Amino acid sequence: MSTIIRVAARGDGITVDGRHAAFAAPGDTLTEAGEVIPGPHHQSPPCRHFPDCGGCQLQHLDDASYARFVADRIAGALDAQGLATTIRPTLLSPPRTRRRATLHAEGKGGRVTIGFTAEKSHAIIDMRECHILHPTLFALVAPLRALLQRLRLKRRADIHLTLADQGPDLLLTGVTANDLATAEAITAFAQAHGVARIALDDGFGPETRWEPEAVTITLGGVPVSLPPAAFLQATAEGEAALVAAVREATHGATTIADLFAGLGTFALALPGRVYAAEGARDGLLSLKAAAEARQRPVFPEHRDLFRRPLTSVELDRFAAVVIDPPRAGAREQVIHLAASKVPRLAYVSCNPSSFARDAKTLCDGGWRLDWVQPVGQFRWSAHVELASAFSRAPSP
Structure with a gap:
């Protein structure tokens, strides 16, 4: 044994x-x-769908061992690059706090199935309970089955769920509703279940079918217009943990560059003047409008940082940089960061492997990795988030 x-x-x-x-x-x-x-x-897995459902892989771990798993993923990735640093205790989001998720739906034989897909499969596990979704979002699953059945769903569709300031925001892709009866069914569903917005996308972009009040998400105390299915940190607790870490890593800086700024999760939460670069135009316009409405000193620029990263000369204007790239990391931008004279950097990542690769480039360029804060906001999954702090001694 x-x-x-x-x-x-x-x-x-x-x-x-x-x-x-x-x-x-x-x-x-x-x-x-x-x-x-x-x-x-x-521990005994709390959900009847485990382990068939691909939404969770680690429900058999108690909180202590799951927190260790998250930290070990980061330590292992750093070790593979010959790096080590202080790894802080993992901050776990509680169960039933996911405010953003994509479910899948399929109509066959007059019956609609809704849920996450099975692990390593396209098969949909028909969701009857969920221990990760926010209760407000899970409460829509059964009514959505009835709605999609009424809409005669006969193919596969995706349901993008987000909990906005005004309530649940839904984007249904692969769903059509082209007659009066289906339009009335959508309106009745939204009214009955307190839905903030319903948009449909049948391949030509989102078309809003219900939005009695402009849908927003509050970031840094500022309401920001929320595009359908826009990126948002998965839980409010996870967002708060990442923001706190970024504020600590950039403390005292009066001019900050926020790269891959999105809707402004960090830009709107930081003091001082913030330059915000983002490649997605809809998110950038939402951030720009929100900052102007509240007279925040945030200066957005539409910029594809993969094709046109900030050069070291441009970066040298800032007292600190925040970077939160997609899963692939930011190899091109990090090369310029490594050559810059910026004294402080906060790097937020959703992929320990690409983070460790970029961290190696930075450390080879004279940076020091001071600490890493693991964040487990995708509870019971193998998906790991982190925030980190880098510093470098000023040039003589």
């Missing part, structure tokens, strides 16, 4: 002699026959 000592990146438990076991937690015992005997960190 062997003891499980850690959980690998994809969720398998690993023993000291390198054996793998699915759904094993640190402290579990793996017998010679491959049976897992639960240990002190193995």
